Structure formats: C-alpha cells, structure tokens
Amino acid sequence: MKFKSIKGTKDILPGEVEAWQHVERVVHRVMRDFNYREIRTPVFETTALFSRSIGELTDIVNKEMYTFLDRSEESVTLKPEGTASVLRAYIQNNLGEQSPLVKVYYMGPMFRQERPQAGRLRQFHQFGAEAIGSQSPLLDVEMTALALEIYSQLGIKQFELKINSVGCEKCRPQYKELLVAELTRIQSKLSPESQARLKQNPLRVLDSKDEGDKAATKNVPLMKDHLCTECVEHFTKVQQLLNAIGIKYAIDGRLVRGLDYYTKTAYEITSTALGSQDALAGGGRYDLLVEKLGGKPTPGVGFAAGIERLLMVLEKSGNTPKDEAGPVLFFVALDNSSLTWAFAEATKLRAKGIAVELDYLGRSVKAQMREANRQNARYVVVVGETELKSGKAKLKDMRNGGEQEISLERIDGSLQS
C-alpha cells in the first residue's frame, strides 16, 4: 500500500463502474435521439486556449488549472471544461464549412486543482453538448431539454432549472457600469469578498451566499431588466419555448456563471440531493467565443453536466442499477484433464457470446461451487472422468438448484438465460 491515487482523484472500481456504464449508455442514447454526434478531444491543450476562452480573471484560470511545462517548454493544461476544446476542434477542422450547424457532444474527464469536498474532485467527469452555428433560441431550449431528458431517463426527479440572461456585448457593458456605480454606493455594507469581487467581476457580487450581501444587494439593478431589445426578445422566446414543451423553470436574475464567455442565456440545474456543491449541470450561449478563439463569428450554445454529482443523486434516490450480471455458466472441474477440457469448452462457448467462468485456483468442488454462487452464475456444469467418458453431465440451475442431464456436445443448446 505504498502508492496512493493523487488527492482528489478516485478509482472507479468493479461494482461502481456498472452505474457509470448505465449513465453513459443513457447519455449516448439520448444524444443520438437529439441528433448530437460524439466528439473526442485530447485531455490537454495549450494553456492559452483556456485562459482566452474561460477568461483571465476567472477562478478556473486563476487558481484551478493543472498547468505545466512539457519537455519543449510549452505550457499545457489539463482541460478544466469541455467547450474550449470542442470549439478549438471545430475551428481547426473547419467543421463549420461542412455544415452550417454542428451539433456535438462529449463525455470525459476534466481537471481542476481545487480542494476536494463533497461533489468536487480534482479529476471529475462531465458530459456536455454544443450546438454551433445558430442563434436560434430553439437551441438554447434544446440544451435544457436534452439534459432534462437524460435525467428523466435515469429516474432523477429532484432538480430545479434556473435560467437568466446575461446580455450581450451591446447591453452588458452599460449595465455593468450601472451595477458598479450602485455597488460602489453601498460598498461599505458588502462583505470583504464581495468588495474584492466588485473590482474583479462585479456580476459575481449578485450571487454571493453571504447573508449580508444578499440583504445589501436586494434592490440592486439586475441584468435581465436592462437587456437590449435583441436580448429581451431572445430571452422571451426562450421562456415561451420552455413553456411550449412543458419544462418547468425559474428565472433567477442573479444567476451568473463562472466562465466569462456566456452571452444571453445562462442556465443551471441544481439538486437538493447534493451537498453544498449543488450544481448538476450548467451552460449557456456563447455567441462571441468562436470568433474570440480565431474562428469566423459564429454563435453557439452548450451545457455541461457532472457525472459524479449525477451519480450522487442517483444513489440518494435509490436509482443506482444493481450489479447482478454474472456468468451464464460456471464449469466445476474435478481433476486436471477435466479442467483442460472445461477450459477448451469455455473458450468455444465464449466465442459464441456466452459468458463462461471456471476455477483457476485448483480449489475443491465445494469451493468452486461457492465461487460459482458468489459470482452469481446462472448454471453450473460439473465435469469429471465420468462425464468426459459418457459425454453427459448434469446442468445445475443455481436459481432453484434443479439439475438436468445434458450432452457435453451441445451445452449451448441447453442454456437458457
């Protein structure tokens, strides 16, 4: 027990991995139903890609990235989120030239060097989707519908969808000035943290958890009330569409996301089944980002969802799938030549797609039976000299203990799962 996994990283062990596979299957299926295609990008990228897209002043870039110099002195970073890489790939491979709208999804590990706590790891996993090339509010809503459909198919019901509009390059700067002016006026009532935020990222003061801040900023102007006509229209349309497809939501004028690139729609799905880190998924529109990363001006929307947090909710609500899959057949061999025969036969059956297991430890019959039981094998066939000579054996059904004589020649025909 000398080596240990790095702080904030976890092994996903047999017994746990089944739940992951279940989630992954549902994600792939729903993504396909919504016509999103999978994209896989490298786990690391040039550091500048993230600092430029996420924003120099964000916490993610400032203090949470796994950044290091490789052997050629290039600064590389383990990806802290998925959107930047996807857009880089979109631009680099000219995906926009092949079709005006690109709908892709991803699933994989992300890295952030934070202090771990409930629902937060240094290596965590997300799935997410991006729709690049359209400014239609249909897609803003499709993102939430997509995420909610995945949750619904997984049996998750404890969640809340919050939406907001963070404006665009036309209306946000004006609003920001207004907000800063107002916050400066009441600065003395703000917490030290918020006073710092006032300089760095004033919008963030709005979603402070500090009770004093909440009270002090109660009547501060909100972005959603100072949107330009284009943004108002978009936001209104998003709400209409959400209503039209029957998705429940709450407008949260204080919802601000931690990444700078969002424009117009921002949304977050939270769950009370989680601890203090209660965001299950989040996302929004990023109409300026592609251009900022060196592509043609191209609008886009996306979301990202945390798999560990999803699993936590699943666990709490008792929706974790049971892991009961065992081999269909377990050979119990009495001696060496029977073992060799069983091994050969197992190989043949496995090639036919039948899950077969046998004993590799030279154990007693009793121990082999115990092993078959522990592994949840459906059937057991005991082979010894007698069986090999006669070509017949007993097929034992481990569910009810019943035995039936079968021919060793065609075992597969006798198995029914």
Added chain:
RNA sequence: GUGGCCAUAGUUCAGUUGGUUAGAACGCCAGGUUGUGGCCCUGGAGGUCGUGGGUUCAAAUCCCACUGGUCACCCCA
C-alpha cells in the same frame, strides 16, 4: 489557499478514568458430504493502532508536528 472534524484487521466500527496477549461484525480461507453453492456450525489467516517526536514506570488512549481523508468557505460540474 483558509477553517472544523476524523485516522484501530480487506470493510464498517468497538476499545472503559493511560495498565500488560488490541476485539466484534461482515468479508476471505479451510472443514462439517468419497464429486455440489446459498442458510447454519466449527476452526483459521489477517493489525509496526496513519507517520514522527514528546509526557509517563506504562500510550491505540494525553500533548505537538507532519501526512492523509472528510466536510465547509471560495468557486463550480
């Protein structure tokens, strides 16, 4: 990065006001049928009590440091 709590078998934990061979349950291994599991019974293996220092005749137990875990802040998935 800051703070609270925690650290004893593979796992979950117990361990009396410091007192000599550190326990339980589950799990694991073996036996209880000359070739048959689940339940039950019997036995067995398995712990430098996180690490290092200190106090003491004596430390798993008290003190300090470190490491690790966990929860919270910050922020976010």
